[in-house]
Amino acid sequence: MSDNQKDRKVYVVGHKNPDTDSICSAIAYAELKKQITGKNYVAKRAGEVSEETRYVLDYFHVEEPALLQNVFQQLKDVDIRKIDGVSSQASIKEAWAMMRENSIRTLPVLNEQKLEGIITIGDIANSYMELYDSYLLSDARTQYRSIMNTLDGKIVTGNEHAYFVKGKVVIAASSPDMMENFIDEDDLVIVGNRYESQLCAIEMDASCLVICQGAEVSKTIRKLASERDVVIISTPHDTFTTARLINQSIPVKYFMTKEHLSTFHMNDYLEEVRDVMSKKRYRDFPVIDKKGRFTGFISRRRLLKPRRKQVVLVDHNEKTQAVDGIEEAEILEIIDHHRIGNLETMGPVYFRNQPLGCTATIIYQMYQENQITPSRETAGLLCAAIISDTLLFQSPTCTPMDEATARTLAQIAGINIDEFAKEMFKAGSNLANKSVSEICFQDFKEFHVNELTFGVGQINSMSSEELQEIREKVCPELPDVLKESGLDMVFFMLTNIVDQSTELLCCGGSARQTVIDAFELPEDTDQIVLNGVVSRKKQLIPTLVSELQQ
Missing domain, CATH: 3.90.1640.10 (inorganic pyrophosphatase (n-terminal core))
Structure with missing residues (x-):
């Protein structure tokens, strides 16, 4: 097992x-x-x-x-797909690698298991479509460490935990004279191994240099970069590859969907879940537990065979x-x-x-x-x-x-069985603090015969005085009980255990006449007292059902 x-x-x-x-x-x-x-x-x-x-x-x-x-x-009866999420600071590249590894198209963005958003393959595709925006990296407040990891590089100088928050991304493929025309303060500059280009970028107050093809960085450049708080990242990739990869360092929080998320909870009923899903075009829907923690994703396919x-x-x-x-x-x-x-x-x-x-x-x-x-x-x-x-x-x-x-x-x-039974x-039968509705429905069962539906409640007592008090309380409000129940007829048994008898209260439709006919009572009967009748299951219900079937 x-x-x-x-x-x-x-x-x-x-x-x-x-x-x-x-x-x-x-x-x-x-x-x-x-x-x-x-x-x-x-x-x-x-x-x-x-x-x-x-x-x-x-x-x-x-x-x-x-x-x-x-x-x-409920959703907790369905096989929910468990997925480890990513931090909002994780790079697009990390998110994509996790999606490929797990063959999934949607990834949760989590903060201590709380859902911050979701990132999809479509979101990642959009990030590539926005490559023309050279300010994208700084707008997204990308961490230098993320840029380093995305480029498979290493930090030569500077604080890897700092963020690129201002400036654009440029490629220094021209002479230093021309570079001065398009490099601005705080830019991130992708350069090769030319000393002059590296020096020019530092002097133009760039915030970061990305040195391609693992080129050696001279002591002079390192010293100048350190003095001016310029981050230098060395990458083994060529300039073209670096330019293609660098936008993948953007944190997922920049592209994730975080508003108007369609989420479900573990206790949601499948009928309601299916109704919501039918109106949405998403592939995967996040599921949250009662503590607000992300549990996994649910898809339409997984709703087909719930437990x-x-x-x-x-x-x-x-x-x-x-x-x-x-x-x-x-x-x-x-x-x-x-x-x-x-x-x-x-x-x-x-x-x-x-x-x-x-x-x-x-x-x-x-x-x-x-x-x-x-x-x-x-x-x-x-x-x-x-x-x-x-x-x-x-x-x-x-x-x-x-x-x-x-x-x-x-x-x-x-x-002691007798003493215990008495207590x-x-x-x-102590119903002093109970409403009439509570009294009637505390031991109440419904039955169907042909097109009719009726209910029978029962109170047992060893005291005729107690039963009389209950009668006086219930009788005037029995029509309200009938209305509340939505049934065609309601019967209420006041059963005296000592006398072995039941007074039957009736309400609705032909309830009273049905009892008179079923038990062959005189038509002018006032109180319906059924002597010898104490069992709802064996005495009352079979007799009523037999009469109604006729």
Whole structure:
């Protein structure tokens, strides 16, 4: 297994508006998979945790999973081309050599990994097209050291770290008498081995002499140059070659593009990146990380085969309940105990679905199958999930396997199952500081039947007084919740664990009539109380779906 494969994250995540089973099963399964495979499985959540779940996490001192907002493909899922940049003081020649060595057409200009600009082959071509400008070297404030390196030369006299900042570049190919007519103060003069020409240039206050063909420089010329702060560079090239090469010493900052750069960030979504690219004619686009550092270049070609985010889904298998962008992700596994939904996968996946009361029961079976004993904390989370989903074994979805598993896990976790359940349900129904929207959507699932879409929320409590308070708070604002959800109908279950009953609040379209017909209630029913109905999954949803399908 390569390091990249081992370090690549696999997200283990439950459904939106997660309940205790969704969160706890994700944490426990991620831990199991890490132990079995050694890979980087990470538990995530697809929504805010409920008060009940927060109580469980706090009780066992387990950190809340980070929020996974979506699994849309991002630039960080693409193979970005890593390229070492150049300093803004690097010469055009250095930039060109790096481009040829790496077979690239665009180079980043960096200052401590921060992007200052980009230089392209087109920019370098433009530098050659401007050879007629003899002031180009000084306008670009070219360092003498850069000129020396570009000409494969050496410094004979003067400060190589100084800059050529004033004057033009001239070739002294004529007699000293004629040279006096075109050499000005501070010029850079390209000369040969003639003593008279070198002396004339110094006397005309040139700032730099470039001596061609490696000619010897006399002691007198060196002494005069030193006295007048004239830089002398000796190059092995002839005059023609020197004249051709010298403009390549110009620093890249003079020709680089530094304004209106089209850059992307690692977290940008590919759909948005493609849209921007379609409107630009650039070949390569710089990518910046969250600290503003240059990461590499991205091109259109590299967007063709992005890596899909890898996910394991627990406690659901319906697209409407999955994290946004699931169609762009690679689903590796699904562990669930609900009905088979409408989720499609790119290829075959490991799908484990058992008719049990809780996903956590299945996950504990997988611990046993791999001969791994969960830690006290993990056992406590799994136990809490079973208590929650089965309403402490009172739900019709509960099986003997669920109850036996929960009692075994309670022993590992060292908790009194009845006392723990009482405190957990009490925390879950304590909604004093919650808005109506938060109450309704904290444990909320959406369903599709024919052309209709409806949602069902649920609150469980062992106190009829608490449920009455919630009813008085939610009922008047349910129409606003319906509007916010954008659904055709909304149902809200107020489930009394002790009485084994549910009061059902309805809103939207034919919601109320659908319930009356589905459960064969009298037409003049005021409060809809469904005795014996405590399970959304096994009792309410199948009955509503059957009625709507008819």
